[in-house]
Amino acid sequence: MGEMFHVSSNPHVRDGMTTSKIMQLVAIALLPATAFGIWNFGLRALLVVAISVVSSVAAEWLYDHFMHKPNTVTDFSAVVTGLLLGLNMPYSIPLWMPILGSAFAIIVVKQLFGGLGQNFMNPALAGRCFLMISFAGKMTDFAVSDKFRGVVDGVTGATPLAALKDHGFVEGSVPVKNLFLGNIQGTIGETSAIAILIGAVILLYFKVIDLKIPLTYIGTFAVFVIVYMLCTGKGFDMNYLFSHIFGGGLMLGAWFMATDYVTTPITPKGQYVYGVCLGVVTAIFRLFGASAEGVSYAIIFCNLLVPQIERFTRPVAFGKGGKKA
Structure with a gap:
């Protein structure tokens, strides 16, 4: 009896990239942000991230x-x-x-x-939003160390976005250099x-993500x-x-969470539409909402729109023409 082979319809694509390799590359790409966060906030930040990772692995195994x-x-x-959940939490x-x-x-x-x-x-953003809704005070309590006193004028423990929303932008109060460097x-x-x-460059180099969603989102x-501003x-x-x-979670969200394979459209046109939706919803939440931040809720909201986005951007099969079914 000869060996049985499974024959599927073409096209056939051979690729050495597996789910495990992709996830490992994403974890590696998150290391610069993780290392900087630990340098910025100390060993307490390392403890929060480590507990988050171990708890996630344990929950899945159990x-x-x-x-x-x-x-x-x-x-x-x-x-x-x-790792993403830990990075989206205050160190305190x-x-x-x-x-x-x-x-x-x-x-x-x-x-x-x-x-x-x-x-x-x-899942990581859902976990963060669950904690934000359940324990808003603790999730928005950014304890101030001596390292950050004076970075945001007159706002003890506030993030730059919170200062921006509550007091308006004051020249020099939140230097863009500090926002970029961290x-x-x-x-x-x-x-x-x-x-x-730096992490985004790693993902792009290994072709884990492309530029469509992040650039459309940020743009x-x-x-x-x-x-x-003009209006x-x-x-x-x-x-x-x-x-x-550069303030808040926009950069982390655009490069590492909005590009999640499972919760983003698979059609190229859909990815552009998805990026536009993310940018508009994030801006509405930030500029007109009660909270200074809006990235997490915007991404989750747009995740729910993905099935409809895919439906209306699905390409017509070659030779079919006419309207989509």
């Missing part, structure tokens, strides 16, 4: 074990989820919160919907734009902020614009 499912810990997706939060957020992200958002590839929103308050992984961009957001009589202020681009 779920697989008790549900009698194949163990999926080795695909590194739980590691990436825990109680240490039980990363454990709770990780359990929610892995068990409720990921596993209960079928595991990797079946979740309808980004000498500011914020969550562990969002403060240094240059560290995030749309920038255009919206410019229009807002409200502020005039064009480059410092105000860059404070919004």
Whole structure:
């Protein structure tokens, strides 16, 4: 009896990139932001990130074990989820919160919907938003060390975006250089734009992501902020614009969370539409909402739009023509 082969329809694509390799590359690309966050906030930040990662892996292993499912810990997706969740937290939060957020992200958002590839929103962001809704005070309590006193004038413990929203932009109060380099308050992984961009270059070099979604997202957001400045009589202020681009979670969200394979459109046109939606929704949340930040909620909201975006941007099969079914 000869060996049986599975024959599928063409086209056939051979690629050595596996889910495990992709997740490992994402984890490596997050290391610059992680290392800078630890340097910025100290060993307490390392402890928060480590607990988040270990809790995510443990939650996935326990779920697989008790549900009698194949163990999926080795695909590194739980590691990436825990790492992203930890980087989206203040370094001063109680240490039980990363454990709770990780359990929610892995068990409720990921596993209960079928595991990797079946979740309808980004698990790490869902975990963060769950904690934000449940424990808003602790998730927005950015304890100030001596390193940051005076970086944001008159706002003890505030992030630059919070100062910007509450007091308006004051020349020199939040230097764009500090925003780019990372000498500011914020969550562990969002403060240094240059560290995030180094990670983005790694993802682009290994073709884990492309530029469509991040650039469309950031570009749309920038255009919206410019229009807002002009329409409200502020005039064009480059410092105000860059404070919004480099401040908060926009850079981390655009390069590492908005590009999640599972929760983004698979059609090229859909990815552009998705990026535009992200930019508009983020700007609306930031400029007109009660909170100074809006990236996490914007990405989750747009995750829910992905099925409809794919439906209306699905290409017509060659030779079919006419209207899409």
